[in-house]
Amino acid sequence: MERPLTHNIVPGKPPLSLAEYEKSGGYQAARKALTSMSPKEITEMVKASNLRGRGGAGFPTAQKWSFVPMGADAPQPKYLVVNADEMEPGAFKDRLLLEGDPHQLIEGVMISAFAIESEIAYIFLRKTYTLAARRILTAIAEAYEKGYLGKNIFGSGVNLSLHLHESAGRYICGEETALLNALEGKRAVPRNKPPFPPVVGLWGKPTVTNNVETICNIPHIIANGAAWFRALSRVPDGGTKIYGVSGKVQRPGAWELPLGTTIREIIEEHAGGMKEGLQLRAVLPGGASTDLLTADHLDVKMDFNSMQAADSRLGTGTMVAIDDRTCIVGLVLNIMRFFAQESCGWCTPCREGLPWAAKLLAAIEEGHGLPEDIERLELLTRLLSPGHTFCALAPGAMEPLQSALKYFEDDFHRHIKERRCPWK
Amino acid sequence: MLTFEEKKEIEALLPNYPTRQAAGIDALVILQRHRGWISDETLGQAAEFLRMTPAELDSVATFYNLIFRKPVGRHVILVCDSVSCWVMGGDTILDYLKSHLGIGFGETTPDGRFTLLPHVCLGACDKAPVMMIDDDLHVELDPETSPDRIDQLLSLYP
Ligand SMILES: Cc1cc2nc3c(=O)[nH]c(=O)nc-3n(C[C@H](O)[C@H](O)[C@H](O)COP(=O)(O)O)c2cc1C
Ligand code: SF4
Ligand code: FES
Numbered sequence: 001m002e003r004p005l006t007h008n009i010v011p012g013k014p015p016l017s018l019a020e021y022e023k024s025g026g027y028q029a030a031r032k033a034l035t036s037m038s039p040k041e042i043t044e045m046v047k048a049s050n051l052r053g054r055g056g057a058g059f060p061t062a063q064k065w066s067f068v069p070m071g072a073d074a075p076q077p078k079y080l081v082v083n084a085d086e087m088e089p090g091a092f093k094d095r096l097l098l099e100g101d102p103h104q105l106i107e108g109v110m111i112s113a114f115a116i117e118s119e120i121a122y123i124f125l126r127k128t129y130t131l132a133a134r135r136i137l138t139a140i141a142e143a144y145e146k147g148y149l150g151k152n153i154f155g156s157g158v159n160l161s162l163h164l165h166e167s168a169g170r171y172i173c174g175e176e177t178a179l180l181n182a183l184e185g186k187r188a189v190p191r192n193k194p195p196f197p198p199v200v201g202l203w204g205k206p207t208v209t210n211n212v213e214t215i216c217n218i219p220h221i222i223a224n225g226a227a228w229f230r231a232l233s234r235v236p237d238g239g240t241k242i243y244g245v246s247g248k249v250q251r252p253g254a255w256e257l258p259l260g261t262t263i264r265e266i267i268e269e270h271a272g273g274m275k276e277g278l279q280l281r282a283v284l285p286g287g288a289s290t291d292l293l294t295a296d297h298l299d300v301k302m303d304f305n306s307m308q309a310a311d312s313r314l315g316t317g318t319m320v321a322i323d324d325r326t327c328i329v330g331l332v333l334n335i336m337r338f339f340a341q342e343s344c345g346w347c348t349p350c351r352e353g354l355p356w357a358a359k360l361l362a363a364i365e366e367g368h369g370l371p372e373d374i375e376r377l378e379l380l381t382r383l384l385s386p387g388h389t390f391c392a393l394a395p396g397a398m399e400p401l402q403s404a405l406k407y408f409e410d411d412f413h414r415h416i417k418e419r420r421c422p423w424k
Numbered sequence: 425m426l427t428f429e430e431k432k433e434i435e436a437l438l439p440n441y442p443t444r445q446a447a448g449i450d451a452l453v454i455l456q457r458h459r460g461w462i463s464d465e466t467l468g469q470a471a472e473f474l475r476m477t478p479a480e481l482d483s484v485a486t487f488y489n490l491i492f493r494k495p496v497g498r499h500v501i502l503v504c505d506s507v508s509c510w511v512m513g514g515d516t517i518l519d520y521l522k523s524h525l526g527i528g529f530g531e532t533t534p535d536g537r538f539t540l541l542p543h544v545c546l547g548a549c550d551k552a553p554v555m556m557i558d559d560d561l562h563v564e565l566d567p568e569t570s571p572d573r574i575d576q577l578l579s580l581y582p
Contacts, residue, residue, distance in 0.1 A: 089506035089545035122440075127453070127490050128502065128546055130559040163440040168449050168488035171544060185441075185448035185474075187483045203442055246508035246549035253550050288507055288545075318549065320508050334510045338544060344487075 002232060004220040005213070005240060006256040009100035015135055018142040021103040027148060029219035030110040034156040037222075039070065042115040046218065048226035050238035055083055055174075055211030056287070056315050057392075058237075058304040067198035068116040068206045078118040079207040081183070082109060082215050084125040084132070085167060085174035089288040089338055091316040093242040094212040096254055098125070098132035101216075102139035108215035109162055110148065111222055116198075116208055119159045124179055127169045136164050171342035175391055176209045178344065189346040190391040213242060234260030235303045243302060244318035245271035248278055248326075254318065260306065264298035267321055278323040282407070286315020288335045289396030291403035292328075312403070327423035328408045329415055332400050333361040339397035350394035353384050357401065364412060367420040374412050378405060426469050430458055434473065444474045448484050452491050461492040489543065496539040497532040499581040502556040505542040508549035513567035517553050518542065520570060524578075538578070557581055 047062035086094040143149040173182045177191035201207025230238040244254035250272030291312035300310045307314045340354035363369045381402040384394040437450045471481040532539045548554045551563035
């Protein structure tokens with residue numbers, strides 16, 4: 001089984017230096033792209049690969065790039081931003097790529113920036129990824145020294161400067177338009193859309209934001225072709241996916257597997273199943289903003305369309321396996337408190353609604369909830385559904401709650417009737 | 425006044441951006457590294473250097489969880505309070521740290537050594553429960569064996 005994204009990554013070992021990365025075939029794709037392909041040819045190839053963004057929403061990457069105005073009349077500078085904020089609870093996949101193979105990311109940035117004719121790129125990194133920051137800075141310095149960043153790269157006439165921007169810890173900065181405000185040094189609340197960032201982004205200029213894992217796929221598509229990339233996957237969307245499992249399983253961890261691997265295979269084969277004596281009861285499939293699934297969904301494939309058909313989302317692809325001794329109400333309360341804290345406060349339904357939801361959940365969990373609290377929670381899931389708030393944070397916060405009410409409503413009733421948490 | 429060293433570090437980052445304002449977060453982080461936290465005075469000095477109003481810069485500073493607008497101890501402990509750590513018994517770690525250090529969240533030990541802050545998912549959920557002390561990640565804090573392990577870790581930060 002091919003593992004293009006992680007084949008250079010050895011757990012516990014430092015990442016490859018530039019020289020070592022080149023020896024293992026690195027920077028060949030960037031050389032090919034910059035010296036023998038046009039931006040249009042690159043975008044066409046990425047389009048044919050059926051790569052969809054790995055940042056959560058699954059937007060087709062080439063389509064996003066194709067919104068950017070191109071040619072001599074296009075506004076300049078244009079920007080490419082790598083979203084390495086990764087602050088969603090339960091998500092830990094980008095860390096692996098950032099710490100494990102920073103040159104792969106830089107090579108991906110080189111090709112992607114060229115594809116949109118951008119000469120300035122930023123890596124937007126969360127502050128607590130301190131090891132990743134050190135390794136990326138080292139790799140960037142090596143790349144400048146070798147002439148792979150800077151002016152006239154590979155003698156192609158292409159220029160690129162790449163900067164690491166370390167954030168200071170706020171989940172909303174991962175949202176594409178809030179991230180732009182953060183980079184501009186403003187309070188990082190989301191922006192109105194339209195205009196969309198590929199047309200009007202950083203400092204009013206065309207800007208593409210892509211997730212770390214998305215960008216890391218690009219060199220492999222260029223090196224091996226679109227058909228090869230599509231064949232890595234078990235579904236029509238191309239590529240592998242870094243899946244992860246946390247929770248009370250035998251071997252928590254992350255693995256690069258074909259896109260479309262089933263939940264069962266990931267949990268049972270790769271994570272080794274649940275710990276002795278525990279039963280799997282629910283799965284939070286792709287981070288804290290995805291709908292819970294149950295033990296009945298184990299054969300669902302973890303890809304964008306299959307997860308949507310199961311009324312959930314692939315999200316980050318890193319799941320939490322929830323055992324039968326963990327209280328679902330307590331779990332949803334933990335998640336809701338996170339979202340209430342991280343709401344940027346810009347729009348009223350989210351700023352007021354999330355703390356209210358957290359308060360209702362806390363009352364139920366602590367044994368003084370009322371039967372009508374369940375209706376109130378249901379009402380909130382509708383009031384904060386997509387289209388009712390300024391950005392996707394609040395609807396995301398509702399996903400674990402609405403699915404918990406759908407699959408585990410009895411747990412809520414038991415808390416209220418017994419006036420305590422039956423799992424404590 | 426900003427020191428020579430502080431200015432030099434901030435100025436090194438200015439060319440990364442088309443505006444001075446964009447270096448605001450970098451400047452705050454640099455000053456916090458030198459001074460421990462961002463006092464009103466520091467904020468004013470940074471704003472002046474970036475040619476912003478203090479209110480503009482404060483609207484950025486107060487937005488972030490890791491820009492400290494109040495004094496903190498010599499070492500800051502960030503304990504993950506998010507979902508995977510919670511499932512793995514992270515509450516025990518949070519409670520132990522509180523009682524062991526004798527402080528609540530957001531507080532600093534009387535000797536000025538540690539500040540204790542709960543923090544969102546640290547992106548190491550497969551090694552839960554986890555915490556960071558300053559820039560170092562500490563993983564697999566098994567709730568059953570944690571007291572010894574945590575005491576030992578804390579002793580590394582005098
Ligand atoms: C509240 C919120 C937080 C987000 N955080 C991240 C993040 O940390 N990393 C990320 O890549 N995308 C995050 N996203 C998604 C981004 O807005 C954006 O869709 C993504 O970076 C695009 O990359 P892609 O097209 O490569 O998937 C977040 C979205 C929302 C609404
Ligand atoms: S939905 Fe929440 S996070 Fe998004 S803009 Fe409104 S208040 Fe801010
Ligand atoms: S939930 Fe604690 S590290 Fe992710």
